Amino acid sequence: MVPFDVWRELAAKTPSKIVLVVVDGLGGLPDASGRTELEAAHTPNLDALAARSSLGATVGVAAGISPGSGPGHLALFGYDPIRYVVGRGALSALGVGFDLGPDDVALRMNFATLDEAGNVIDRRAGRIPTETNRRLVEKLRTIRLPSAQVFVETEREYRAVLVLRGEGLSDRVTDTDPQRTGVPPLPVRPETPEAQRTADLLNQFVAKARELLRGEHPANGVLLRGAAKRPHLPTFGELYRLTPAAIAVYPMYRGLARLVGMEVLQTGESMADEVQTLRQHWDRFDFFFVHFKPADSAGEDGDFARKARVLEEIDRLVPEVLALRPDVFALGGDHATPSTYRSHSWHPVPFLLHSPWVLPEGTPGFSERAAVRGVLGRFPAIEIMGLLLAHAQKLTRYGA
Amino acid sequence: MVPFDVWRELAAKTPSKIVLVVVDGLGGLPDASGRTELEAAHTPNLDALAARSSLGATVGVAAGISPGSGPGHLALFGYDPIRYVVGRGALSALGVGFDLGPDDVALRMNFATLDEAGNVIDRRAGRIPTETNRRLVEKLRTIRLPSAQVFVETEREYRAVLVLRGEGLSDRVTDTDPQRTGVPPLPVRPETPEAQRTADLLNQFVAKARELLRGEHPANGVLLRGAAKRPHLPTFGELYRLTPAAIAVYPMYRGLARLVGMEVLQTGESMADEVQTLRQHWDRFDFFFVHFKPADSAGEDGDFARKARVLEEIDRLVPEVLALRPDVFALGGDHATPSTYRSHSWHPVPFLLHSPWVLPEGTPGFSERAAVRGVLGRFPAIEIMGLLLAHAQKLTRYGA
Numbered sequence: 001m002v003p004f005d006v007w008r009e010l011a012a013k014t015p016s017k018i019v020l021v022v023v024d025g026l027g028g029l030p031d032a033s034g035r036t037e038l039e040a041a042h043t044p045n046l047d048a049l050a051a052r053s054s055l056g057a058t059v060g061v062a063a064g065i066s067p068g069s070g071p072g073h074l075a076l077f078g079y080d081p082i083r084y085v086v087g088r089g090a091l092s093a094l095g096v097g098f099d100l101g102p103d104d105v106a107l108r109m110n111f112a113t114l115d116e117a118g119n120v121i122d123r124r125a126g127r128i129p130t131e132t133n134r135r136l137v138e139k140l141r142t143i144r145l146p147s148a149q150v151f152v153e154t155e156r157e158y159r160a161v162l163v164l165r166g167e168g169l170s171d172r173v174t175d176t177d178p179q180r181t182g183v184p185p186l187p188v189r190p191e192t193p194e195a196q197r198t199a200d201l202l203n204q205f206v207a208k209a210r211e212l213l214r215g216e217h218p219a220n221g222v223l224l225r226g227a228a229k230r231p232h233l234p235t236f237g238e239l240y241r242l243t244p245a246a247i248a249v250y251p252m253y254r255g256l257a258r259l260v261g262m263e264v265l266q267t268g269e270s271m272a273d274e275v276q277t278l279r280q281h282w283d284r285f286d287f288f289f290v291h292f293k294p295a296d297s298a299g300e301d302g303d304f305a306r307k308a309r310v311l312e313e314i315d316r317l318v319p320e321v322l323a324l325r326p327d328v329f330a331l332g333g334d335h336a337t338p339s340t341y342r343s344h345s346w347h348p349v350p351f352l353l354h355s356p357w358v359l360p361e362g363t364p365g366f367s368e369r370a371a372v373r374g375v376l377g378r379f380p381a382i383e384i385m386g387l388l389l390a391h392a393q394k395l396t397r398y399g400a
Numbered sequence: 401m402v403p404f405d406v407w408r409e410l411a412a413k414t415p416s417k418i419v420l421v422v423v424d425g426l427g428g429l430p431d432a433s434g435r436t437e438l439e440a441a442h443t444p445n446l447d448a449l450a451a452r453s454s455l456g457a458t459v460g461v462a463a464g465i466s467p468g469s470g471p472g473h474l475a476l477f478g479y480d481p482i483r484y485v486v487g488r489g490a491l492s493a494l495g496v497g498f499d500l501g502p503d504d505v506a507l508r509m510n511f512a513t514l515d516e517a518g519n520v521i522d523r524r525a526g527r528i529p530t531e532t533n534r535r536l537v538e539k540l541r542t543i544r545l546p547s548a549q550v551f552v553e554t555e556r557e558y559r560a561v562l563v564l565r566g567e568g569l570s571d572r573v574t575d576t577d578p579q580r581t582g583v584p585p586l587p588v589r590p591e592t593p594e595a596q597r598t599a600d601l602l603n604q605f606v607a608k609a610r611e612l613l614r615g616e617h618p619a620n621g622v623l624l625r626g627a628a629k630r631p632h633l634p635t636f637g638e639l640y641r642l643t644p645a646a647i648a649v650y651p652m653y654r655g656l657a658r659l660v661g662m663e664v665l666q667t668g669e670s671m672a673d674e675v676q677t678l679r680q681h682w683d684r685f686d687f688f689f690v691h692f693k694p695a696d697s698a699g700e701d702g703d704f705a706r707k708a709r710v711l712e713e714i715d716r717l718v719p720e721v722l723a724l725r726p727d728v729f730a731l732g733g734d735h736a737t738p739s740t741y742r743s744h745s746w747h748p749v750p751f752l753l754h755s756p757w758v759l760p761e762g763t764p765g766f767s768e769r770a771a772v773r774g775v776l777g778r779f780p781a782i783e784i785m786g787l788l789l790a791h792a793q794k795l796t797r798y799g800a
Binding site: 029030034036061062063064065066067068069070071072081082085086088091092338341343344345346347368369372373377378 | 402403406410757759760762773775776777779783785786787788789790791795796797798799800
């Protein structure tokens with residue numbers, strides 16, 4: 001692991017431009033045909049580009065560990081995902097597009113069903129529709145607490161996000177979710193003496209919510225868990241001397257990008273829209289994080305053919321990105337999502353690095369198996385940022 | 401290195417079963433024919449299995465470092481072999497099958513020859529036969545010390561093991577072995593104030609041994625070295641939520657397995673016996689460590705042909721193991737023992753990982769050269785446990 005101070009010392013502001021395309025869930029496994037999604041997909045542009053690029057396979061967190069989106073992206077951005085944790089509450093807040101301040105404490109909130117004795121009988125309130133959630137959230141937004149602002153945001157179905165904003169708040173508090181039914185919600189307890197006031201405020205919130213929801217069914221109570229502040233991360237500007245922009249459709253990735261100081265650009269719903277946004281803002285930034293979600297969604301749905309089609313669509317967009325003449329073009333993923341596995345997995349993720357300064361593979365073909373045997377070999381995702389900066393000639397020599 | 405707490409957080413109890421076959425001394429080097437032992441051996445089962453598995457080459461401790469059995473196995477079991485050391489005394493105790501308690505202090509003991517002035521004239525007592533060693537050990541077992549139990553165990557020839565058991569003992573004491581002749585044995589000295597009593601007890605033991613052995617020749621004295629307690633390691637149960645069993649013929653490997661909380665199964669003398677034991681106990685455990693010793697012994701003897709024959713015998717046993725339908729089958733080694741080198745070596749060791757969730761090599765062949773170019777590449781042996789757990793679907797996602 002390179003200490004941050006080394007990047008601060010070596011990184012220089014230059015006009016060169018880097019594009020990092022993150023294909024969420026990029027890696028896959030073979031289906032019955034013996035080919036992975038990437039091998040089955042017709043990707044002539046990536047295949048040809050591979051011959052003029054270096055390939056590798058990135059390990060997001062560690063061997064065998066399947067990264068969530070938070071740790072997966074922190075690693076891509078150069079932050080140790082074991083040391084820097086985006087807690088559940090903070091990730092949920094980012095996921096609904098809430099701009100989490102440095103002193104805010106965010107929690108996941110479930111609507112739940114309580115019986116007359118106050119015991120939890122359904123931790124998910126019968127999975128109420130998102131519409132009901134929105135109506136109940138409006139009610140909860142009327143709650144006022146002494147010396148702390150209250151924000152409540154709908155996630156979906158029975159899930160919402162609670163954020164407290166104020167001075168001296170702490171995330172070292174316990175959950176109210178008992179993780180089982182037939183028992184009452186737990187009181188919030190402080191894990192440190194400094195967290196006492198936060199625990200008191202949260203218990204007040206829970207009591208007021210119970211009052212406001214008394215006439216409702218099935219969502220007549222709330223459960224809180226995963227209290228978290230946003231992690232303190234040095235920004236891309238401070239660390240790498242970059243002026244970075246993020247292009248992502250989903251709020252969580254926009255939020256993760258904001259955490260590291262990227263300017264989040266407005267964009268449309270499709271991957272083509274995202275490339276259009278890249279083109280529009282090309283002059284203003286020297287680093288672009290472009291996040292493509294649909295391959296991961298297809299993998300999680302177990303839809304091999306759809307994942308392959310998404311990869312083909314990305315392949316068709318690659319020449320448009322290259323036409324902008326980035327000094328460094330990289331394409332990788334935050335984790336694998338094999339369609340056969342239907343979930344994030346631990347497998348190393350294919351990574352392609354293109355610049356005039358790579359040692360080229362020489363042979364065409366972009367696949368999991370080509371990647372693990374590529375010029376870059378298997379390597380930690382946290383090393384990507386150094387490679388991008390170096391190939392963009394933004395790093396001075398280390399030592400004389 | 402993944403902190404233990406991450407495994408504790410991610411590991412889940414599931415019914416899936418893992419078999420880790422450790423072929424002691426698995427890696428080799430080519431002889432004059434240009435082929436390694438593994439390349440020369442006829443191993444059709446492993447070769448075919450490789451096509452449906454991922455291969456890699458594991459580094460036990462670090463590049464260039466030849467691991468002993470202790471660090472070699474700690475790494476396989478997921479414990480940093482630089483941080484966790486099984487001291488010489490503890491390893492010797494494990495090697496004779498002594499069940500070392502958490503507060504015991506174990507030392508290596510040599511029988512030695514002293515002259516009339518008390519100077520060491522032979523540090524190995526003319527390599528007395530093991531039979532003599534056993535007779536002398538019986539004498540030494542009559543020694544009684546205040547508030548500490550004394551255990552003496554024959555290793556072989558001039559080597560034995562001394563264990564003190566009692567409260568407040570310390571292994572921070574110096575050796576009596578002067579490492580040269582013509583000088584008297586050194587007194588045991590404490591390295592910390594807390595070790596004073598242990599040093600006193602050991603000096604009493606040495607004096608009483610000298611009395612008891614006065615009439616003997618050539619073994620009329622003892623030398624002590626390598627005082628060590630057993631290392632404190634979290635168990636497989638606590639760390640990985642596994643219920644592990646060990647099948648090994650040699651006491652040292654049985655002892656190492658016990659250190660990490662494995663249940664050590666009674667087995668016979670041959671590798672076929674070990675597989676029979678695996679079959680008998682299949683239902684009771686979810687992790688099996690199966691240790692095959694003979695390849696290492698053949699390598700240490702410099703017997704290329706015998707090592708190849710041992711590998712062929714192992715190849716014939718592989719289908720029997722696979723017939724049990726483990727969810728994950730892995731075969732690797734704790735270190736290489738090339739027959740040409742006649743010793744443990746530092747070379748990365750071939751590793752084969754088979755499960756429905758591997759990215760398969762696609763081509764048959766299991767060898768050192770196939771392994772280093774395999775899908776898993778060259779990687780630290782300490783990463784094996786994470787891979788085994790992941791491929792057995794025993795790890796939840798890291799971060800949301």
